[in-house]
Amino acid sequence: xxxxxxxxxGGVVGMAVAYGLVRAGQRVTVLDESDDxxxxxxxxxxxxxxxxxxxxxxxxAELSLDASLSWPAFAAELEARTEIDIEHExxxxxxxxxxxxxxxxxxxxxxxxxxxxxxxxxxxRWEYLDRQALQTCLPGLGKSxxxxxxxxxxxxxxxxxLLRALHAACRSLGMEYHAGTPVLSLSPCLNxxxxxxxxxxxxxxxxxxxxxxxxxxxxxxxxxTGTVRPVRGQMxxxxxxxxxxQLPTPQLRQTATGGYLIGDTHEEVGFDKGVxxxxxxxxxxxxxxxxxxxRQARLIRAWGALRIMTPDGAPLYEASSRYPGAYNLNCHSxxxxxxxxxxxxxxxxxxxxxxxxxxxxxxxxxxxxxxR
Amino acid sequence: MGELCQAEIAIIGAGPAGMAAAIRLAxxxxxxxxxxxxxxxxxxxxxxxNAPVIGETLSGTDYYRGRRLLRDFSRADIDYRPRSQVWWxxxxxxxxxxxxxxxxxxxRWHVHRLLLATGSMERSWPFPGxxxxxxxxxxxxxxxxxxxxxxxxxxxxxxxxxxxxxxLAWQYCRAGCAxxxxxxxxxxxxxxxxxxxxxxxWKGRHYLMKGSRMMLALKRAGVPIHxxxxxxxxxxxxxxxxxxxxxxxxxxDQDTSLVLTHFxxxxxxxxxxxxxxxxxxxxxxxxxxxxxxxxxxxxxRVWIAGDGGGIGGAxxxxxxxxxxxxxMLTVSANDVADRxxxxxxxxxxxxxxxxxxxxxxxxxxxxxxxxxxxxxxxLVCRCxxxxxxxxxxxxxQGAVGPNQLKAFTRCxxxxxxxxxxxxxxxxxxxxVQARPPxxxxxxxxxxxxxxxxxGELAAxxxxx
Amino acid sequence: xxxxxxxxxxxxGVDIQLDGEIYHIPVTLSVAAAVLFIKGDEEYRRHVDxxxxxxxxxxxxxxxxxxxxxxEPNRRGCLVSVAEGxxxxxxxxxxxxxG
Ligand SMILES: Cc1cc2nc3c(=O)[nH]c(=O)nc-3n(C[C@H](O)[C@H](O)[C@H](O)COP(=O)(O)OP(=O)(O)OC[C@H]3O[C@@H](n4cnc5c(N)ncnc54)[C@H](O)[C@@H]3O)c2cc1C
Ligand SMILES: Cc1cc2nc3c(=O)[nH]c(=O)nc-3n(C[C@H](O)[C@H](O)[C@H](O)COP(=O)(O)OP(=O)(O)OC[C@H]3O[C@@H](n4cnc5c(N)ncnc54)[C@H](O)[C@@H]3O)c2cc1C
Ligand code: FES
Numbered sequence: 001x002x003x004x005x006x007x008x009x010g011g012v013v014g015m016a017v018a019y020g021l022v023r024a025g026q027r028v029t030v031l032d033e034s035d036d037x038x039x040x041x042x043x044x045x046x047x048x049x050x051x052x053x054x055x056x057x058x059x060x061a062e063l064s065l066d067a068s069l070s071w072p073a074f075a076a077e078l079e080a081r082t083e084i085d086i087e088h089e090x091x092x093x094x095x096x097x098x099x100x101x102x103x104x105x106x107x108x109x110x111x112x113x114x115x116x117x118x119x120x121x122x123x124x125r126w127e128y129l130d131r132q133a134l135q136t137c138l139p140g141l142g143k144s145x146x147x148x149x150x151x152x153x154x155x156x157x158x159x160x161x162l163l164r165a166l167h168a169a170c171r172s173l174g175m176e177y178h179a180g181t182p183v184l185s186l187s188p189c190l191n192x193x194x195x196x197x198x199x200x201x202x203x204x205x206x207x208x209x210x211x212x213x214x215x216x217x218x219x220x221x222x223x224x225t226g227t228v229r230p231v232r233g234q235m236x237x238x239x240x241x242x243x244x245x246q247l248p249t250p251q252l253r254q255t256a257t258g259g260y261l262i263g264d265t266h267e268e269v270g271f272d273k274g275v276x277x278x279x280x281x282x283x284x285x286x287x288x289x290x291x292x293x294x295r296q297a298r299l300i301r302a303w304g305a306l307r308i309m310t311p312d313g314a315p316l317y318e319a320s321s322r323y324p325g326a327y328n329l330n331c332h333s334x335x336x337x338x339x340x341x342x343x344x345x346x347x348x349x350x351x352x353x354x355x356x357x358x359x360x361x362x363x364x365x366x367x368x369x370x371x372r
Numbered sequence: 373m374g375e376l377c378q379a380e381i382a383i384i385g386a387g388p389a390g391m392a393a394a395i396r397l398a399x400x401x402x403x404x405x406x407x408x409x410x411x412x413x414x415x416x417x418x419x420x421x422n423a424p425v426i427g428e429t430l431s432g433t434d435y436y437r438g439r440r441l442l443r444d445f446s447r448a449d450i451d452y453r454p455r456s457q458v459w460w461x462x463x464x465x466x467x468x469x470x471x472x473x474x475x476x477x478x479x480r481w482h483v484h485r486l487l488l489a490t491g492s493m494e495r496s497w498p499f500p501g502x503x504x505x506x507x508x509x510x511x512x513x514x515x516x517x518x519x520x521x522x523x524x525x526x527x528x529x530x531x532x533x534x535x536x537x538x539x540l541a542w543q544y545c546r547a548g549c550a551x552x553x554x555x556x557x558x559x560x561x562x563x564x565x566x567x568x569x570x571x572x573x574w575k576g577r578h579y580l581m582k583g584s585r586m587m588l589a590l591k592r593a594g595v596p597i598h599x600x601x602x603x604x605x606x607x608x609x610x611x612x613x614x615x616x617x618x619x620x621x622x623x624x625d626q627d628t629s630l631v632l633t634h635f636x637x638x639x640x641x642x643x644x645x646x647x648x649x650x651x652x653x654x655x656x657x658x659x660x661x662x663x664x665x666x667x668x669x670x671x672x673r674v675w676i677a678g679d680g681g682g683i684g685g686a687x688x689x690x691x692x693x694x695x696x697x698x699x700m701l702t703v704s705a706n707d708v709a710d711r712x713x714x715x716x717x718x719x720x721x722x723x724x725x726x727x728x729x730x731x732x733x734x735x736x737x738x739x740x741x742x743x744x745x746x747x748x749x750x751l752v753c754r755c756x757x758x759x760x761x762x763x764x765x766x767x768x769q770g771a772v773g774p775n776q777l778k779a780f781t782r783c784x785x786x787x788x789x790x791x792x793x794x795x796x797x798x799x800x801x802x803x804v805q806a807r808p809p810x811x812x813x814x815x816x817x818x819x820x821x822x823x824x825x826x827g828e829l830a831a832x833x834x835x836x
Numbered sequence: 837x838x839x840x841x842x843x844x845x846x847x848x849g850v851d852i853q854l855d856g857e858i859y860h861i862p863v864t865l866s867v868a869a870a871v872l873f874i875k876g877d878e879e880y881r882r883h884v885d886x887x888x889x890x891x892x893x894x895x896x897x898x899x900x901x902x903x904x905x906x907x908e909p910n911r912r913g914c915l916v917s918v919a920e921g922x923x924x925x926x927x928x929x930x931x932x933x934x935g
Contacts, residue, residue, distance in 0.1 A: 035773020167770035179772035285833035295827035505890035521844025
């Protein structure tokens, strides 16, 4: 069977777009690597976050805000389809500030962002709260925390359940999924594109590279941008603790099952998804300063995962000008943007209006003519 | 970064392998540091032998054989650290870093060479009701026996397969609390295998004779032994009240308040995997074993000895400990010839002893489709209470391997770190996907390998 | 459900507190073994799924023996020896998150 679309990559980006496509009646085949591949979608913090996104690039901030607003309906739809609880919650979130200069810089950034976009000025709500004021939304907060910015748009979910629900929903809608099928090369062919894997070839009218870091090699084969790089984040999770109704923060949050998920490090270490004692102890130290009651909490697991980072940190949505029908999707906030990927982005791809509709996120912005 | 402690050689585990290695290193003038989570040296087999609670007539002679080793260990110049759990390890170019927690808190060690002698654990073998109170592993019952002279008040049912099951039954008989019955999942015909493996049988005649003596003693004591039990189920409201077993084409019931199970032992996998040692599936042992070379070295600066490297029993563990010590010593050897002779002697004895293993493995081979034949309600992950049915559903939904399955279901995400469900998950995927276990693989193991608190970890931070 | 056999050698005892009551216990026992000895396995611990659980391996692998020792929750009772004056509390509260 010839598919309408080949999607390379079964992470949360590829699967969210796949969902949008199969829901619209497209025939989709997803090719994915094996169980132990680099897969940011399995190692992330699960925040559906708006704050801090798009500093210096208001379009990205607007996108994040709109994605956050469409998350609840998206979660409800997926849950209804799959009976998988994604544990999405959007009661607001707090980005902590550890000292006065940080607090000042943060407020200035947000103000600037809003002054550069009418949309944000109207709809992006936030407020700076000092430590005292934070106590109500972050009970147990430690004395050494200076304050933080609160926004009602921030939330969190269970990113693993999200990935599972997307897989389950796509399957039930007829997606064809091949794991352990690494794509070695992509090339145009008579009626579309060809993906070569170790054992066989797949064909489709159009192809979407949603391969995370795999785009480094795959995207350039179709004249697309492959300049993403890995940025490691390490994460800790504690044993289950009694539920406290604290708002999530990028530094740590309590999950629906009770464990505290701790993270938010950015390390340029290449393709190493290991953990280091230095960073683990740093994270633990910061966590017990944020919530001193965590001192006794036992660490259950630590892991590292690789973010997929574009040169400017904003998403990359591009259509190949050389090979019409080939697309490349990459971002380092694939959870926050999942609803957008499944809805507007998938629509724009079906209509082949990606560059027109979302030109701000085109790969053209990284073009350095000298290299062409 | 807290206090950094240093040592030339560290040994993790003070069972027969770790003790033997430490003694041999001390003889050569090296003072190794030995970390062990136990309160006293001995490991699993020689537990509590430093101050024995049960006499030789009850324990059997193998237990008291360890006294020589314990004596040598206590006399040698060794930096022995009981109640120390190694929770993290990382190989570096100039050695290995270790994270250790003890009653004083967490510390960081840097050692030039490392011996893992972390032993084995009992294999998890799920069936309906195996999570109920009143169902324990046979090894646990043995620990109660060795540590406190504790035996069940009411006569228990023993179920499963393998020598340890019969050893426990025999010990209980001696202690005057004979088991109600033994539900042996090994078909009776397997006990005739030695007739076909004559060579192996001859080399292993001591093991086999010990085994048949025990079985005879049990028969004399009137303990019914059912060979070839094909399925098990434990039921009860808040604890085990009854065990059901499928035998000779029918289900049978037995009222009981205690079921003790044993399905063999497998190498404790966590630390080896966490420091990046590759593990390969071993068909005979039906489990993953670390890859080692002939000198028991697993990678640059890391050796593995004893049951942690593959199940070979206590005497083999002791020999491997000495062999590993010799291999670690060759780097700085001057009396090479003597050591070479010692090494060859040990290797010869080890090979002779291990020759019986294929026979034992074949005799006690467990049915590899067991798990996939259990009902959907059977718990596979005890910590997160994930059932077989949930796993099956997630596999259908696109969980391609153990790690994706873990992500989709929380199977293996609890405090035991996946020790109790890891190989079950491999087995299940292997059956469902019709792929060999080696290809299916295993969970990615990450620290902490042993529990530690955020406070303890935080205390190691640079600016703490 | 477990008893000491007559033939076992005489061992020193220690006084421990289990859920507020004092018991005299052989010093060689682990906390998990002591609780099994005193109370049996029916009310050892309540799991997050709300069901009763009790020690399974007694050698540090399964984490079924989690118990509060000297005020510190979720310790593996099978790895800690009893000590004079030790205070042990069973975790019978049950699930912390289901609900
Ligand atoms: C530590 C950390 C924390 C994070 N926290 C958050 C957060 O809180 N909120 C948020 O929104 N985002 C967060 N992110 C980012 C988020 O995880 C990613 O944006 C998202 O997972 C990217 O999804 P993806 O599908 O593009 O990539 P991946 O999940 O990496 O998936 C790529 C897929 O492509 C496959 N693939 C690659 N090459 C090939 C090939 N040649 N052939 C076939 N298949 C191939 C891979 O096997 C993989 O399955 C975090 C990331 C990290 C690392
Ligand atoms: C429960 C059980 C009971 C057994 N009973 C018998 C028996 O009665 N008779 C018999 O012949 N064989 C018995 N065996 C088999 C026997 O254990 C082995 O043959 C022998 O003990 C192997 O010795 P070893 O040195 O390799 O490991 P072990 O004796 O298992 O010693 C390993 C040591 O390493 C320690 N350790 C592991 N991980 C860490 C860590 N991360 N940090 C610190 N310390 C660590 C453990 O606490 C342990 O003390 C039993 C096995 C088990 C699992
Ligand atoms: S009983 Fe298994 S860890 Fe304590």
